[in-house]
Amino acid sequence: MLWSGWGDPARARELPEPVRALLRDLLGVRAPETPPVPLEAVRLPPVALPAALLEALGGVVGPPHVLTSPEARVRHTRGKSTPDLLRMRAGDGLDAPDAVVLPGSHEQVAELLALCARERIAVVPFGGGTSVVGGLVAARAGHAGVVALDLTRMDRLLSVDAESMLAVFQPGVRAPEAERLLAAHGLTLGHFPQSYEYATLGGFAAARSSGQASAGYGRFDDMVAGLTVATPAGTLELGRAPKSAAGPDLRQLVLGSEGAFGVITALRLRVRRAPAAKAYEGWRFASFRDGTAALRALAQEGPLPTVLRLSDETETMVGLARPDAIGGGGGAAGGCLVIAGYEGASAMAARAGTAAVLTRHGGEPLGEEPGRSWEHGRFSAPYLRDSLLDAGATVETLETAGFWAGLPRLYDAVRLALHGALGSPLVMCHVSHVYETGASLYFTVVTAQHGDPVEQWARAKEAATAAVVEAGGTVSHHHGVGRDHREAYAAELGPVGVEILRAVKNRLDPAGVLNPGVLIP
Numbered sequence: 001m002l003w004s005g006w007g008d009p010a011r012a013r014e015l016p017e018p019v020r021a022l023l024r025d026l027l028g029v030r031a032p033e034t035p036p037v038p039l040e041a042v043r044l045p046p047v048a049l050p051a052a053l054l055e056a057l058g059g060v061v062g063p064p065h066v067l068t069s070p071e072a073r074v075r076h077t078r079g080k081s082t083p084d085l086l087r088m089r090a091g092d093g094l095d096a097p098d099a100v101v102l103p104g105s106h107e108q109v110a111e112l113l114a115l116c117a118r119e120r121i122a123v124v125p126f127g128g129g130t131s132v133v134g135g136l137v138a139a140r141a142g143h144a145g146v147v148a149l150d151l152t153r154m155d156r157l158l159s160v161d162a163e164s165m166l167a168v169f170q171p172g173v174r175a176p177e178a179e180r181l182l183a184a185h186g187l188t189l190g191h192f193p194q195s196y197e198y199a200t201l202g203g204f205a206a207a208r209s210s211g212q213a214s215a216g217y218g219r220f221d222d223m224v225a226g227l228t229v230a231t232p233a234g235t236l237e238l239g240r241a242p243k244s245a246a247g248p249d250l251r252q253l254v255l256g257s258e259g260a261f262g263v264i265t266a267l268r269l270r271v272r273r274a275p276a277a278k279a280y281e282g283w284r285f286a287s288f289r290d291g292t293a294a295l296r297a298l299a300q301e302g303p304l305p306t307v308l309r310l311s312d313e314t315e316t317m318v319g320l321a322r323p324d325a326i327g328g329g330g331g332a333a334g335g336c337l338v339i340a341g342y343e344g345a346s347a348m349a350a351r352a353g354t355a356a357v358l359t360r361h362g363g364e365p366l367g368e369e370p371g372r373s374w375e376h377g378r379f380s381a382p383y384l385r386d387s388l389l390d391a392g393a394t395v396e397t398l399e400t401a402g403f404w405a406g407l408p409r410l411y412d413a414v415r416l417a418l419h420g421a422l423g424s425p426l427v428m429c430h431v432s433h434v435y436e437t438g439a440s441l442y443f444t445v446v447t448a449q450h451g452d453p454v455e456q457w458a459r460a461k462e463a464a465t466a467a468v469v470e471a472g473g474t475v476s477h478h479h480g481v482g483r484d485h486r487e488a489y490a491a492e493l494g495p496v497g498v499e500i501l502r503a504v505k506n507r508l509d510p511a512g513v514l515n516p517g518v519l520i521p
């Protein structure tokens with residue numbers, strides 16, 4: 001993983017000339033005055049933890065699994081939001097942990113938490129490091145130091161129960177490896193977020209992730225049948241039956257808790273048979289409104305395909321749903337592109353039914369070429385972000401969800417807020433997660449940089465968040481809360497809700513060492 005960008009540097013993307021022209025002529029983007037710094041030039045705070053505490057940490061996990069090298073610290077600084085990348089490119093590593101600690105078992109995690117609680121060392125659970133909401137920066141004040149608890153040594157598939165269709169994993173398994181391990185059993189998880197290549201199963205659960213095939217396989221939290229969680233107060237074992245009426249479901253307290261209540265050390269996940277057949281296709285709708293009506297009909301009446309994504313007019317024009325063909329036209333000229341994907345026998349059997357609903361709502365079939373193009377480029381958009389940053393543009397995403405009746409207002413409000421804050425940005429949007437009662441909206445914003453780009457985006461994000469709240473949306477459909485959405489999340493919960501979170505935190509983590517500053521105000 002590129003320390004100041006996304007993914008394998010060998011897969012860096014050149015911007016096609018039409019995109020360069022669009023940046024230059026339409027958005028007024030100018031090349032940045034200063035290039036990104038090399039890793040050696042990143043400014044890091046001195047290691048605050050004394051040698052005796054570093055030794056004590058090594059006593060739990062083994063000395064080779066406690067890292068204090070500048071490179072290890074840089075690679076565990078913040079996450080992968082655009083402001084995170086802009087800061088790293090400018091050489092600001094001031095949020096770096098003092099050390100990176102790599103446990104190998106649940107017992108080691110439990111022992112580390114006891115040690116850190118005793119010594120007041122802040123602990124940031126670290127999976128793939130792909131958080132885009134500031135979920136990986138601990139508040140240092142009042143702590144002896146900060147450690148990143150890197151879980152990627154815990155990378156095993158522990159068991160498969162093919163009868164119940166369940167698999168138990170350690171938390172540090174990255175998504176492609178999980179699919180590889182399950183494929184040997186003819187199974188799949190079906191969780192394919194855009195961060196698929198690097199994010200981990202523990203991170204998906206901790207941040208309530210949702211993948212591109214959520215219409216067919218569900219959100220990640222739908223897949224979690226059980227969790228093992230290490231906390232400073234002891235171990236939680238959650239989820240002993242497919243459904244239960246035995247009181248509130250405490251799994252829901254851990255899902256989305258972003259390391260503030262405990263460290264997920266094992267996950268029992270619902271799996272599916274690996275699909276023998278897959279097909280993806282494109283449809284054109286005259287407008288975003290028509291396309292939204294078609295998606296609502298599918299979500300409420302069925303049959304739902306496995307993948308369902310609707311780009312608005314601007315996103316279709318730019319071609320963002322097909323990043324590998326970007327700049328070459330969106331494939332649904334003058335309208336909105338829908339990608340529908342069918343994975344497995346039952347989705348394939350329902351394909352004609354899905355097509356009938358899309359046709360009834362004014363959809364025009366575009367065949368499989370746009371679908372193949374989407375499939376080919378489905379994980380490549382983040383690479384494009386690095387190229388846009390190199391060219392001097394700021395590109396960032398934000399997402400929300402709302403009920404169907406309020407979706408048009410939510411869409412308009414966010415766009416208006418972004419235009420108000422940024423002048424004339426390019427604002428694109430798509431719907432890619434649908435439910436009977438509503439859907440998510442995912443915005444991608446490209447803008448010229450004026451002044452400090454981190455500040456510039458912070459103001460735009462603030463305006464967009466205020467618009468989301470005002471228009472009745474949730475502050476996050478799948479990115480989570482972190483530090484960035486903490487205040488808006490608190491407003492969403494109300495004062496009693498926040499008190500409940502604080503009470504749980506105080507009981508499980510009385511020393512307040514688990515990811516301090518994240519999730520709870």
Ligand SMILES: Cc1cc2nc3c(=O)[nH]c(=O)nc-3n(C[C@H](O)[C@H](O)[C@H](O)COP(=O)(O)OP(=O)(O)OC[C@H]3O[C@@H](n4cnc5c(N)ncnc54)[C@H](O)[C@@H]3O)c2cc1C
Pocket residue numbers: 006079080081124125126127128129130131132135136151171192193194195198199200201202203204205206207208209210211212257258259260262263264265382478479480482515518
């Ligand atoms: C380019 C890009 C595309 C993305 N696309 C999507 C997308 O399509 N869908 C989506 O849902 N998200 C997406 N994300 C966001 C991100 O990938 C998800 O939030 C993902 O769930 C994070 O997983 P991770 O392993 O990287 O966790 P990290 O980023 O390492 O951690 C996320 C949070 O969970 C905590 N945590 C991590 N592991 C554990 C654990 N075992 N126990 C307790 N707490 C833990 C961390 O402390 C942190 O607060 C994207 C991010 C990027 C950069």
